[in-house]
Amino acid sequence: MSDWDDDMYDDEEEELSFEEDDAQESVDESATDMESRYFWGKELRQDEKLEEALQVFQENIDKNDNPEYVFKSTKQAVKVSIELGDSAKIMRYLDLFFKQLPQMGVSYGDASFSKMLHRFDHPIPGCSSELQKQVYDKFSAYLRASNSSNERLVIRVELGRAGALLAEQNYSEAHLLLQRLENSVTASSEAIKSTYLLEVLALEMVIASHGEINVEELSRLTKMANKLGSSIPQSRIVGIVKECSGLVAMFDEDFQTANHCFQESFRGFNECGDDRRVDVLMKYIISNLLSESEIDPFQSGDFQGFDDVPEIVKLMELYRYVQETDIAKYNALLNDDEEFKKLMQGNLLAQFIPFVTELVHVRFVLEYLQLFKRVSFRKLQEKLKIQESDLEVMLLKLYGEGKISNYKLDMVAKTVEFCGGSVLDPHIRPIDVLERLQLFQKDKLNVSSDDFGTDSQERLQELLSTKFHKDPVPNSPTIHTELPSSTIISKEVLEPLISTPRSFESSEELFKELGHYLEYIKSAIPSKAPIKCSIIERVRIDSQNQEREKISQIDEIGNTDHDHLIPEVVQFTMMENLDVSDREQPAQEISEEELKDRKLTSLYELVCELSRYYDSVKRNFSEGLCANRNFGGEVSE
The missing domain is CATH 1.10.1200 (Non-ribosomal Peptide Synthetase Peptidyl Carrier Protein; Chain A)
Structure with a gap:
């Protein structure tokens, strides 16, 4: 909703809420002129002709013929002064606003007070934080003078004053004010508590996370905030609560939870355009490293557009060297890069760089030991650029975690040697x-x-x-x-x-x-640590396990009509479509007499066949003998 729509909505609501006798249909000419000037001034404000608009509203205020449009013009004059960033005019018209406010009805006056208060929820361009503090003092003074029973307005004004004190970095006074507010809101109704307690806790978190972090207080506040069932919190409040929850998780070394919290915090700050999103993104990169997540932080569309920020560029260099286990470039970045040193100076993240260093050292040692059967401590020291005592502590820790349980640590010879099995015979009695x-x-x-x-x-x-x-x-x-x-x-x-x-x-x-x-x-003696697999590797292993399960299920079924390992298209033939009636029928039973006759007939046929065969052989033999006798001469008839 634009400012113009917002103002039009305000005026419609004001006309409905204005407590005057509207029964009279006749309107004098003076009131008509004020109404025309009022809407003409709003149109000039929409066209960003702020000085001319302020002059029109001032004319209505000076004429003072119609209290309704005088009050409306005063409100518009305050808004135009805020847009101009003129501190003197803001304070002058605000005094006039509070002077005219008691003449309005209670409901209309409270609504106008709330909307005017909303105008100062955000820093005013071109105005100091001291001005905002004075503004909230005026709001607070009016509520005290009018003995207002509207608890919501009182809480909102106190929250605004606390925000102004934080902008001035007056943390001690802001802390006392917020503690009173927390006690007051906690003792109020559930409706008040669900509306304002989360914002109070968020401002207290800002104080607890400033400078030297009060982890204990921050933990208390985040636990209270996460238990609240606030319906739709502001994006800025979500960003603060999730950032502080991530910080608590980082100090507890629960880096996966911290990684998730920082991601949600960044989205909250990004939605409202808060500059703290860059600082949260830096925390997210470090937590992403320490949680050993396989997801690149900038693969998400939420983080695109920040890869050219100088702070992010340096941390992404750190991220890349760790992922590539490039120990030489990592050490050069930490020890020789002045920009990185300047970035870490006084930064909260500097407390977690030793965790990142340990992570990259462990990765390097585990990869390096796989290349050789025996490695000396001196060689590892040269690669890692660390002291011998630090190396021994790291190796003992790795052995205790079961990551190098198949290696023998020789603290006398200062070597790490692959032994292939456990150092103790598992069958020893x-x-x-x-x-x-x-x-x-x-x-x-x-x-x-x-x-x-x-x-x-x-x-x-x-x-x-x-x-x-x-x-x-x-x-x-x-x-x-x-x-x-x-x-x-x-x-x-x-x-x-x-x-x-x-x-x-x-x-x-x-x-x-x-x-x-x-x-x-x-x-x-530690048991061997489970091997960590990437997401792609786990998917491949799960796929292989599923195939093995299918094969084992097929084996359990036993004899089946078809082999499930062979495509179905080659398992069927036309023979399966033949009808049983087309197959050869079994022989019918015959009597003994008939069987005897068949045997005799077969025997007779066999004798006849043999007789014919004998005659044929005899004839061929006789003809051959005669031919041999006449060999070399003429054959006579």
Whole structure:
């Protein structure tokens, strides 16, 4: 709605609400002239002829023949003065407005007061914040003088005063005012609370997030704001609440939640054209990195048009180097780029750059270790440009998270070596632990080394059997039956593992204690961290899993009419369309006599065939013999 439409709507509402006796149909000539001048002034204002419009409205005010159009002209004069940015005229016409306001009816006066107050909700171009503070003081003074019972107007004026104090960066006074407002609104009706509490909390968030952030207070405010069910909050308020919610999530290292909050905050500020959208976009880029999101921040249409802002350009360089794991360019940007240093100086984001550095270092180490079987600490230090102690802490952290559980960290030789499996045999038993203790610390036992023999495992069983069984074990050496209990399993042998002041009376008790120690050691070995897959990789894996499920379902069905792995078009032939009646019918049963006759007939036919064959052979033989006798001469008749 344009200013012209807004003013026309105001006038229509004013005429409906104006409390005067409208029964008289006759209008004097003077009132008609004032009405004409009033609308002529509004038309001049629409044409942006502000000085001429103000002169027309002043003529109506000076004539003072019709209170209705005098009051309307005064309101228009205030609006024109605001557009001109003339502080003196704003204050003069505003004083006149408050002077005429008590002459209006209550409902019409409150509506005019509210609409005039709305004109000062935003900074006035060309006017100082001190002027706005004086304006709100006038509004507040009028409400006190008139003993207004309209709670909404009182809250709105106090919110305006708090905004003016924030514009002056008078945070201490603004904080006290907003605390009173929060208590007042919280104790009011649900309608008041749902309308104004969110805005009060948003202004308190601005104070809590200024300078050194009060995370505890910010967390309290964001929790209250997110629980409110405000129907349609302003875009600016949404931007403030979501930005502060993202900051709390960043300090809690919940970077995914922060990433989502900053995205919504940017959209809120962008809708109302607030300049804070650039600052929020910078936070969004850092949270996008730390959340390890695969989505490029500028793939969304909301962020297009900001890629040429100098601050955004620098942070996008940082983003690109991290995504490419280009450790050399990343270090150069942090240590040598003066523009980046200037950008981070005093910036809240500087507190989270160490998290980004750790992220790119971890990515580089994980990729670099895959290229070699053994890598020295010194080489990694040279690449990362960090101290040895920092590298050791990072490697131990990676090992504890299970990301390099198949690597051995040699803190003496200062190397990282690929070992292929776990550092501890998963099948190790308590008796194996005891055997190793006996072998590596046998000098603490009162048993000569020759008594252990070549097979330490078998010898250890004999030692345990001798000590912990009352009955002698067959074929067991007698030397061990005379040894005291402390020499077979001495406290000194177990002391590196188990701090115990006593000897064990049974093998079960000993193995139980060793089993607890073994479980403790196994629990300290991290399990291998799951491999993170990109979205494309996950889609491919899901597709393969679905194919495997289909094949397994086909195998469970068993024998089917068709093979589902072969296209249907090649599984059907014309043979399937043949009718059963066309196929060969089974032979009918015949009697024994008929079968005998058929056999005889077949036998007779066979004999006749053989006779004919015999005659044919005999004739051919005779003719051949005669031909041989006449060979070389003439053949006679």
